[in-house]
Amino acid sequence: MMFDAIVVGGSYAGLSAALQLARARRKILVIDAGQRRNRFASTSHGFLGQDGRGPGEIVADARKQLAAYQTVEFSDDLVEAVGKADKGFSAQTASHGDFEARRLILATGVADELPDVPGLRERWGKSIFHCPYCHGYELDQGQIGVLAVSDMSMHHALMLPDWGPTTLFLNGAFVPDADQLAKLQTRGVKVESEPVARIAGDQADVELRDGRVIPLAGLFTMSKISPASPLAAQLGCVLEEGPLGSLIQTNGAKETTVAGVFACGDATRSFSSVAIAVADGATAGAGTHQSLIFHDH
Structure with a gap:
C-alpha cells in the first residue's frame, strides 16, 4: 500500500504533523517506538490548555483524537532503515515489514548525553x-x-x-x-x-x-544532543552543528535538504518544549501536504 506520508515518531511533533495531513484527508501511517524524550518527567508545563498534565496523558489523548480520522493508520514499531523508492520513500520496520509513501516526515527526536x-x-x-x-x-x-x-x-x-x-x-x-x-x-x-x-x-x-x-x-x-535515530543521515539529509549538538537542517516549511523528506520537533531545533514541538509538527504537516500538491518530487 502506498501512503501519502509516513510519519516516523509518534510524540508531540509527529502526531501534530499527522493531524494536519489527516484533516486534509491524506492517507498516512504513523510509526512509533514509544520513546518520548520527556518520558522521565511526571508532568508537562507551558503548553496552553494542557498545563500540569502527565506527558503520557497528552500523547494518549492526541493519539485517540488522531485515530478518529479514517485515513490514519498506526504501527507501534521501530523504523530501522529508510531509503528512496520508485514513487517516494520506503521505511523498513523491525517487526512489521516495509512500507512506502510519497513523503516522509522524521519526528524522531533527540538523545540527551548528560x-x-x-x-x-x-x-x-x-x-x-x-x-x-x-x-x-x-x-x-x-x-x-x-x-x-x-x-x-x-x-x-x-x-x-x-x-x-x-x-x-x-x-x-x-x-x-x-x-x-x-x-x-x-x-x-x-x-x-x-x-x-x-x-x-x-x-x-x-x-x-x-x-x-x-x-x-x-x-x-545542559545536555549534548544528537538525533535519536540515524534515519536522516541514511537519507543524506544535511545535519548542522548547533550550540548544543547536531540538528537536522530544514527550511521554513520544515523540508530537509532531501526533497520530499520533512523533519520536525527537537531533532530540528535547539530550543525545545512540548508547545514548540506541537507548533513545529503543524508546520511540517502543512508543508508536507502542500508539497504533495505543488511539487512532484
Missing part, C-alpha cells in the same frame, strides 16, 4: 532539568543550582534567578571572566568553583568534593 556526575542520570526529568520554562515554577522559589557544562551555562545561570535563588556550580567546565562575573553578580547568582562529587538526596542536593552539601529544590544543566 554530564558524567554520579546521581544525575536517575534524577533527570524529576529534580534535574534543562528547561526553566517547563519546570522552574514548580520549584516554588526554592534554592536552584546550575551545573555548568561550558560557558553556555551562563545563559541558564542568568535566567534562573527569576525562579529562585541561584548557584552556578562551575565544576571545572569554564572560568567566568570579569564581565561574566559582573553579570552574575548583578543577577544575584552565587558562583561555586569547588568540583561536584555527586548529586544525592530526595531532590538534587549537590555534594562537593570538599565535603560540603548544598541542598537544592532543583538543578538545571
Whole structure:
C-alpha cells in the first residue's frame, strides 16, 4: 500500500504533523517506538490548555483524537532503515515489514548525553532539568543550582534567578571572566568553583568534593544532543552543528535538504518544549501536504 506520508515518531511533533495531513484527508501511517524524550518527567508545563498534565496523558489523548480520522493508520514499531523508492520513500520496520509513501516526515527526536556526575542520570526529568520554562515554577522559589557544562551555562545561570535563588556550580567546565562575573553578580547568582562529587538526596542536593552539601529544590544543566535515530543521515539529509549538538537542517516549511523528506520537533531545533514541538509538527504537516500538491518530487 502506498501512503501519502509516513510519519516516523509518534510524540508531540509527529502526531501534530499527522493531524494536519489527516484533516486534509491524506492517507498516512504513523510509526512509533514509544520513546518520548520527556518520558522521565511526571508532568508537562507551558503548553496552553494542557498545563500540569502527565506527558503520557497528552500523547494518549492526541493519539485517540488522531485515530478518529479514517485515513490514519498506526504501527507501534521501530523504523530501522529508510531509503528512496520508485514513487517516494520506503521505511523498513523491525517487526512489521516495509512500507512506502510519497513523503516522509522524521519526528524522531533527540538523545540527551548528560554530564558524567554520579546521581544525575536517575534524577533527570524529576529534580534535574534543562528547561526553566517547563519546570522552574514548580520549584516554588526554592534554592536552584546550575551545573555548568561550558560557558553556555551562563545563559541558564542568568535566567534562573527569576525562579529562585541561584548557584552556578562551575565544576571545572569554564572560568567566568570579569564581565561574566559582573553579570552574575548583578543577577544575584552565587558562583561555586569547588568540583561536584555527586548529586544525592530526595531532590538534587549537590555534594562537593570538599565535603560540603548544598541542598537544592532543583538543578538545571545542559545536555549534548544528537538525533535519536540515524534515519536522516541514511537519507543524506544535511545535519548542522548547533550550540548544543547536531540538528537536522530544514527550511521554513520544515523540508530537509532531501526533497520530499520533512523533519520536525527537537531533532530540528535547539530550543525545545512540548508547545514548540506541537507548533513545529503543524508546520511540517502543512508543508508536507502542500508539497504533495505543488511539487512532484
